[in-house]
Amino acid sequence: MRIPILKLHDYLLISIQTEIDDNTAIQFQEDLLGKIHQTGSTGVVIDLTSVEIIDSFIAKVLGDVVTMSDLMGAKVVLTGIQPAVAVTLIDLGVHLKDVPTALNLEQGLIKLHQELGD
């Protein structure tokens, strides 16, 4: 199973709609980095509105993908993290420090726009 990655001007948009297992997550990491390389995108929004569970492994993959994309010159914003997911991440001791977040896709795009300067 692969997570679709959409291109919109200089940005890449990803909405994760399914339960993620470890393989899907790792596959996604590779796909996204490949896509950034291929398109030269400067911003990425990963929308997690439909994700009900993020455990420490998925969190690590997500955190890594943000750092890796950063290295490749693409800014990543995570959007739509559900309250229940946020609470469990904090309980787990996973703080995803330095990972930019926004309430929803729209505000994620605004944030990217502000940070990248038009």
Added chain:
Amino acid sequence: MDSKFGKILLDNSDVIIQKWIDEIEMLNGFNYSDSVSDELLESTNREFVNIIFSSIKDEGDTKRLKEFSEKLINLGWKVSYITDGLQVFRRVSIDFILQQSDQIDTSYISDLLQSVDEWIEPLIRQLVNEFSGNWENILSLQRVALQELSAPLIPVMDNITVMPLVGTIDTERAKLIMENLLEGVMNHNSEVVLIDITGVPVVDTMVAHHIIQAAEAVRLVGSTCILVGIRPEIAQTIVNLGIDLSKFPTKSSLRKGFIKALELTDRKIISTEEKDTSIEQMIESLGRE
């Protein structure tokens, strides 16, 4: 039970009751004279001493005892009324019996002490149990009440929400606060949340930890948290305890925090123009005169 002492007491119950009432009235005179009428005090004292005697006569009627303690609880009397009363009774009855006895030796005294204890102990136990049971009941009711007023979330304007925290924060409440906070952020689509801790009396490491966790969770869902209402003594404790709050913005007052929140959402407060010009006109006209 050594019944010879019981018999002495019962035979002379009138004398003992009088002695007890005299002593207890002196004691209670200090404690209750303001709030309780003399008649009530007297009738309660009589009831109390009658209960003590009936329990010595082995008519230990638990129902009557229960009613008595409920009455005291409803009147709001202290548990010390009961413990004092029974102590006085112990003293009065021992004094009296010793006066009545001709030959006194150690075994006689120890017998006496033991049998007096046997009358008093069950009474103390039951009455104190009734009282503490009542306290526990009140405690659990208050806990529920506290939970209900726990953590309101107030959307003051578009994208800005305020959560005033009042009272002590423990782990249970912290969880509730965090959940309310996050649900509220989602429901109101708040970009900025102001947590006001003006009403939190003490911020120790534990409380700070809970607040930091809540702020981090707020960041994860994509909003920003500003901690406001930091009083001087709280700033001192936070630094002295070595708590790091540098990661999210703090302001001394809700007003300053609100201005910051407006800034973060690209807005600011502008005074309406009419007022400005009218004041300018007034000053101008004053100048002309």
Added chain:
Amino acid sequence: MAPKFCVDIKQEWDIVKARQLGRDRAREIGFGTVDQARLATAISELARNIYLYADSGKICFEITDETDRKGICVISLDTGPGIQNISRVMEDGYSTSGGLGAGLPGVKRLVDQFDIQSEEEKGTEIRVIKWLR
């Protein structure tokens, strides 16, 4: 005590299966969304440990019904190498797998009760309980 049922953990997808089952149970009993997520995440961590460190194992669920409270008990059983130093794996940040090291101490924070028993070369049993609030 209600009958328990188990999910065998053999492949990666079983982790997802176990946590989904756990979440469904939690929802049926009446857990709120946040506690559902807490329990499901805890199960996910436990199941991943089985998958990573033990050859085979299972995750079992029990409904714990006491007079004054109700909850879900999740039991993680494996026949793996066991844990040599339990106090060490309960430290935050300790990891042998290159993960975040949030595993077991994280699980402990997600649930209300946490018991671990392990015997070297025999296996590990972890019991956690989440009470209905």
